[in-house]
């Protein structure tokens with residue numbers, strides 16, 4: 408009777424595909440053997456039962472670990488894609504009323520103020536007075552300016568260093584941009600649609616602010 412119950416268990420394990428785990432040398436009806444081997448067979452049946460249980464236990468834990476690692480893998484993928492989105496620059500889009508130009512947004516202010524006030528105004532707009540990198544950028548900006556309209560840019564004359572200096576601290580490279588007019592005390596720079604000119608910093612002129620899209624937008 409005992410033996411039959413155990414035999415049913417073995418059949419179950421066969422059905423679940425763990426067949427390979429039972430020693431192949433044992434005949435199928437080993438657990439129903441003759442009486443003089445009874446004790447030995449019972450012991451080996453117990454042993455097999457333990458073996459089967461061990462195999463089931465191992466398979467379950469292997470399945471569990473696999474599932475766990477695949478969950479971990481997918482959470483790493485989620486993490487990676489999240490990092491990707493944060494690493495990518497934000498959608499390059501200028502605020503309302505700011506005009507895009509390459510990697511900048513420009514704001515053309517149409518009131519007129521002394522240079523230092525326009526500098527302060529751009530600062531309150533979380534931007535700076537216009538910096539111009541090269542001839543190409545200059546021409547692009549000048550093409551947006553109506554004839555006869557003048558705009559301060561972020562360049563003035565430093566008396567102590569006797570040189571034109573951008574508000575970011577760099578000196579003007581005069582091989583790239585040439586300024587028409589005096590280089591003297593209290594001189595600031597404006598642009599028209601065709602020129603770069605120096606003027607007394609107290610003159611009241613319109614101005615252009617810039618935001619750099621890549622670095623400054625959150």
Ligand SMILES: *[C@@H]1O[C@H](CO)[C@@H](O)[C@H](O)[C@H]1NC(C)=O
Pocket residue numbers: 483486487490
């Ligand atoms: C994602 O970024 C976090 C910190 O921002 C970092 O700890 C983590 O290692 C990054 N993951 C990948 C997959 O780059």
Ligand SMILES: *[C@@H]1O[C@H](CO)[C@@H](O)[C@H](O)[C@H]1NC(C)=O
Pocket residue numbers: 521523524527
């Ligand atoms: C700009 O300069 C004028 C005169 O030098 C001064 O009255 C004014 O307060 C200055 N503006 C700023 C924002 O510093």
Ligand SMILES: *[C@@H]1O[C@H](CO)[C@@H](O)[C@H](O)[C@H]1NC(C)=O
Pocket residue numbers: 538539540541573575576577
């Ligand atoms: C400052 O601006 C000028 C004009 O755009 C540029 O040539 C220079 O490289 C800038 N300097 C720094 C330190 O960013």
Ligand SMILES: *[C@@H]1O[C@H](CO)[C@@H](O)[C@H](O)[C@H]1NC(C)=O
Pocket residue numbers: 522523563564573574575592593594608
């Ligand atoms: C020129 O600009 C610098 C800031 O870049 C400022 O400290 C200085 O007062 C300005 N000079 C004049 C005459 O406005």
